[in-house]
Amino acid sequence: MSHSSSSTASQCVYDIPLAFEEGTTRIRGFEPQGAQSRHWRFVEESRKWTVGPMPVADFMRYFLASRQFISVKDMLPSRSAFKSVPARAATPTEIYEPLLAALNKAENQESRCPGFVFDNASARSPHPRRLGYTTPHLCLYRRDHLELVQSSQSQSRTEIGYSELFIEVTADPTLDYFTDPPNDATDEARLSHDFVTHSDDARSTTFMDRALGQHISYVTEIFARQHRHFLFSVAMFGSRARLFRWDRIGCIVTESFDIRAQPEVLCDFLWRFSHASDGRRGHDLTVQVASSEDEAVFAECIKAHVQLQLGAKAEGLEEAVSAHYVSGHVSAVHVLQQGSIARADTIRRYLVSRPVISPLSLVGKGTRGFWAVDSSTREVLFLKDTWRTLELEGHTLQRMSAEGVRNIPPVARHGEVPDYLPREERKFEAHEFQATLTDEFCSDPWTCVLLGSKYSLSKRTHYRLVLGIVGYTLRQITGTQELLRASYDVLQAMSDARIKDYRLHRDISIGNVILVAESGRDVRRGYLIDWDASCDVNDTGASIYEGRAGTWEFMSIAMLDRSAPTRRQTLEDDLESLFYVVLYCAFLWLPHNLSESDLAETMTAVFDFRDSIEGEIYGGKGKVMNRYMRVYTRHVAFGPALKQWIDGIMDLLRPPLRRTYRPPRKSADVGKDDDRDKALAERSKASPGADEGASKPAPAWNMENVERFWAEFLRTHALDKDDRVVHPHPRATGILYSDKSTASFPSYGCTPLRKSPPAQRTEDIASGVHTPIKTPSPLALPATPPPFNVHTAAKLKNCRAA
Numbered sequence: 001m002s003h004s005s006s007s008t009a010s011q012c013v014y015d016i017p018l019a020f021e022e023g024t025t026r027i028r029g030f031e032p033q034g035a036q037s038r039h040w041r042f043v044e045e046s047r048k049w050t051v052g053p054m055p056v057a058d059f060m061r062y063f064l065a066s067r068q069f070i071s072v073k074d075m076l077p078s079r080s081a082f083k084s085v086p087a088r089a090a091t092p093t094e095i096y097e098p099l100l101a102a103l104n105k106a107e108n109q110e111s112r113c114p115g116f117v118f119d120n121a122s123a124r125s126p127h128p129r130r131l132g133y134t135t136p137h138l139c140l141y142r143r144d145h146l147e148l149v150q151s152s153q154s155q156s157r158t159e160i161g162y163s164e165l166f167i168e169v170t171a172d173p174t175l176d177y178f179t180d181p182p183n184d185a186t187d188e189a190r191l192s193h194d195f196v197t198h199s200d201d202a203r204s205t206t207f208m209d210r211a212l213g214q215h216i217s218y219v220t221e222i223f224a225r226q227h228r229h230f231l232f233s234v235a236m237f238g239s240r241a242r243l244f245r246w247d248r249i250g251c252i253v254t255e256s257f258d259i260r261a262q263p264e265v266l267c268d269f270l271w272r273f274s275h276a277s278d279g280r281r282g283h284d285l286t287v288q289v290a291s292s293e294d295e296a297v298f299a300e301c302i303k304a305h306v307q308l309q310l311g312a313k314a315e316g317l318e319e320a321v322s323a324h325y326v327s328g329h330v331s332a333v334h335v336l337q338q339g340s341i342a343r344a345d346t347i348r349r350y351l352v353s354r355p356v357i358s359p360l361s362l363v364g365k366g367t368r369g370f371w372a373v374d375s376s377t378r379e380v381l382f383l384k385d386t387w388r389t390l391e392l393e394g395h396t397l398q399r400m401s402a403e404g405v406r407n408i409p410p411v412a413r414h415g416e417v418p419d420y421l422p423r424e425e426r427k428f429e430a431h432e433f434q435a436t437l438t439d440e441f442c443s444d445p446w447t448c449v450l451l452g453s454k455y456s457l458s459k460r461t462h463y464r465l466v467l468g469i470v471g472y473t474l475r476q477i478t479g480t481q482e483l484l485r486a487s488y489d490v491l492q493a494m495s496d497a498r499i500k501d502y503r504l505h506r507d508i509s510i511g512n513v514i515l516v517a518e519s520g521r522d523v524r525r526g527y528l529i530d531w532d533a534s535c536d537v538n539d540t541g542a543s544i545y546e547g548r549a550g551t552w553e554f555m556s557i558a559m560l561d562r563s564a565p566t567r568r569q570t571l572e573d574d575l576e577s578l579f580y581v582v583l584y585c586a587f588l589w590l591p592h593n594l595s596e597s598d599l600a601e602t603m604t605a606v607f608d609f610r611d612s613i614e615g616e617i618y619g620g621k622g623k624v625m626n627r628y629m630r631v632y633t634r635h636v637a638f639g640p641a642l643k644q645w646i647d648g649i650m651d652l653l654r655p656p657l658r659r660t661y662r663p664p665r666k667s668a669d670v671g672k673d674d675d676r677d678k679a680l681a682e683r684s685k686a687s688p689g690a691d692e693g694a695s696k697p698a699p700a701w702n703m704e705n706v707e708r709f710w711a712e713f714l715r716t717h718a719l720d721k722d723d724r725v726v727h728p729h730p731r732a733t734g735i736l737y738s739d740k741s742t743a744s745f746p747s748y749g750c751t752p753l754r755k756s757p758p759a760q761r762t763e764d765i766a767s768g769v770h771t772p773i774k775t776p777s778p779l780a781l782p783a784t785p786p787p788f789n790v791h792t793a794a795k796l797k798n799c800r801a802a
Contacts, residue, residue: 010142011288012278013227015161017326017354021734022475025319028734029360030221032132039131039213042362046216047450049250049363049457051441052195053180056243056254056265058446062437063232063245064272065280076105076112078267082259088238092169095236096120096137099167099259103138103270113270116140119149121159121166131210135159136166136218136233160218161225164281165232165273168215173238175204177212180255187445195253195448219246220362227284227331229434229462232273234266243269248366248387249436249457284434284462285420290330290351294375298330298351301373305380309471309517309524324371325353332375333383335464336428338394338415343425348413349375350383350466357511365460365532371470374412381412382470382514386532387436387460392416393532394465400503400531405496407489409514409527410468417462434462469527471516474585478523480642481719483590486515486526487582488710493528494578495703498571504543506569507533508577509551510584523721542568552619553607554580557627560620562613575706579649580607580623586638586646588732589724593637596728602632603729627654641717648709652701 021028030038084098103118104111111117118138127133135157141149145162152158170176181193199205215235222231223246230247236259243254257265279285290298299321306320330353340346350372357369365386372383384393394414401410416433439457441447477483490513497503505512507530515524533549548555548564556576559569584607586592587599594602605622612618625631633646699705726732 010278012283012285013287013289013331014145014225015158015329016225016227016331017329018224019355019358020323022323022356022473024734025322026734029224029358030132030217032127032130035132035217039210039217041213042216042220043209043213045361045363046212046251047196047453048455049438050178050195050253050450051250051438051447051455051457052178052253053242053255053448054252054441054444054446056257059243059245059252059254060269060272064269065276067268067272070272070275072271074114075271076267078264081112081263081267082239085239085260087258087260088173089171092137092171095171095238096122096167096169099169099236100138112267113140113274115143115274116164117143117146118167119146119159121163124150124154124159126154131214134214136163137169138167139163140165140167157221157225160221163222165234166218166222167234167236168211168218169236170211171238173240175208175211176237176240176242176256177208177215177235178242178253178256181448190446190448191454193448194450194452196451216362219244219251220360223248223362223366224358224360227287228282229284230282230437232282241266245438246362247436247438248363248460250363250438250455252438252441279420284417286334286336286417288332288334290332294332294351295327295330297375297378298353298373299325299327301378301380302353302371305371305470311517323354323356329353333370333372333385333464334421335383335413335466336415336418337413338392340415341425341427342418342422347421348466350381351375352383372466380470382409382467384465384467386463386465388463388532389458389460390532390535392463393530396503396531396534400497400501403496403500405493405500407493407525407527408497408531409529412466412468414463414465417464436460467529469514469516471514471524471527474510474513474515474526474581475589476515477585477589477724479719479721479723480590480639481721482515482523483582483585484642484645484710484719485523485714486513487578488714489526490528490578491575491703491707491710494571494574495707497534498537498541498703502537503531503534504537504569504571505531505534505574506543507550508574508581509554510581511551513581537571538568542570544568550577552610553584555620557620557623560610560618560623562616562618564618565616571703572701575701575703576653579653583633583646586642588727588729590642591639591723591725592727594727599727599729603731606632626650639720639723641719644717645713648713649706652699652705652709654701 018027018029020026082099082102084102086094086098089095097120100118100120103113118140120137121135121139122128122137125133125135128135136159139149139159139162141159141162141164149158149162176197178195179197180195181190185193197208199208215233219231219233222228230245233244233246235242235244237256239260240256240258242256245252259266273281302324303317303321306324307317310316310320330351333350333352335348335350336342337346337348350370352370352372355368355370357367359366359368365388367384367386370383370385372381373379374381392414394411397408397411400408418428419432419434422428436457436459439459442455442457474483474486477486490508494505494508497505505528508528512528512530514527514529516527517524536544538544543549546566546568548559549569550559552560554577556573558564558567559573561567584603587594587603602622606626607622609621610617610619622632626633627650630650633650637643638646699709
């Protein structure tokens, strides 16, 4: 098999725009202010999916072109190639400067990596010694990209968008992230050897963890800025090196080798890399650069659809369009219909530009979402690009649609992603679709444990789904009417799916409800999307799978409990999640009387709280307090109708203490409640059961009762249509960090690694210099909801008194 040289023209897509925070023109993800907690999270996660140490020879054989398929006639001799690189140094600069010179050394127009060139990317950072602003020390680019990268603005991070691989340097060889077992270790000894480096020096441990987090952050950002299914990188520790291969399920790491003593290893790796095809270097060949004619079509169609969905006036149209279109950055994504032979009528071409969702984590679904234009019909659709583990979401949606499930998106096309686009008709074999490989090496005899644990990884397959509707999430609600009516549409979808297809969604969240303007409706319809986490139910109506699924902020109390890993989610849990979605939107975008500080406390306590006991993560403390004592909703002055809806739903979820259930009243009755409540209370004391309201038990929390209450409420109440407000909270405004902020918001879920590390200058860690200092860490993660202020404490006291 031959492999094309990089010297030929490439159709690979580079430097993809990142998604905006919805409703703003601010890039979401990879903010410098959140780097510290983000890196800690990446390191924590990596303990579950790092596979190593793989023998270097095996790494070359499995992942790169074999020498029998490439010529080595022009390969530069490797002997003493890196003799100028010191074994250890005081700073990374002393390592990577001589390394850069050796890598780019050219004789007769050839180099260590023909067709490519290494560049000092770290020199382009505006703040090269500050976390979040750093870039890899050395990046490898195609030669025809170097000038473009060097001429770009330094803060654009274009070097990340065009990097083919990178080399990250730590000056001290004793600060390697990993420790190999002895060369003569038996397979049994390897099974008990811990691959993670342990150090008695806590400061060294901190340095290694943060350096690894920084390395993973670069990989994650490259995946977000390029269409890839895997990536190579190199880590240097003094003159010692490791090779990495990253994909959406984890990474494989080689044994350590010394480039001074074994220069042929790195030289061979780079030579093979340069002779590999674009696909063998990790690029997704089913995404290509669009033509200028395609771009003009895309821009026209997107502009028209934005106007249709938002009714945007001229002054707001350009900003709204910029959330989907960036000039000069339009690509063509190809989707092969699932199970079809590849030919002209089974492969559809979709034009995309800026995604509305960018992948912000390395391992997982890696979902991108685009407003897409069908190049043949000019129809505007939604294209979801993801890495799946369970059943095909397209099949699920098609089956539910056939069963008559309402308010779910129609499927235009879907299919797994092949390795390449064929030039002639052919049927792809199972192994010719893009899938992760890290999972296939977990049981190899050379693998070691991580922090005492063995890993078990599930294969992910690249998959695309094109939906026939496109719109905006609930973050763009216009008022109370649209929120409650669109959420009721979602309730109908949930009910139909459970009754007609025996299916639970399991991820009811603000991002999974899409508002779509349709003819014949005065408010946008709500569609429930993202069914890839859904599953069938068992005989009791519960999920066939145990454990949590969904988005933390909106999970039910039961699924946030310590026992959640062994629980099975139910429709009642999904109903509770839908209530929290509505409540979340009400706090952020509808009128109420909370101050900025009270709103911040409420959002943190109700939606963000998490803690751990003996390694078991749990949450929901604020939700429990509100369910039983209405701590966070009782005294909030929402609009009268919305307040009544919230109280009615809370009555179903958990009847308040010493209060009886009453059916929803009409808007005209609001304001007469106090007198009626007093009268009912007096009559109940005098003669329990004398009043029908007092004697009637509260309905149970189930779909039938919630749907009945909601439908009757919408029928009998006039709701505000345009009462949207944007409260001063980061999740409402999209401004997650202030200009002077040094920590992320919020940073929940980043539990300590090993022990809480002593502080170290983040700028020194970013630059690879190991310089401990005595100042305390600036990052403090709240383990409990913030303490109540006097106003909130009074509310709680009144609730208990009731």
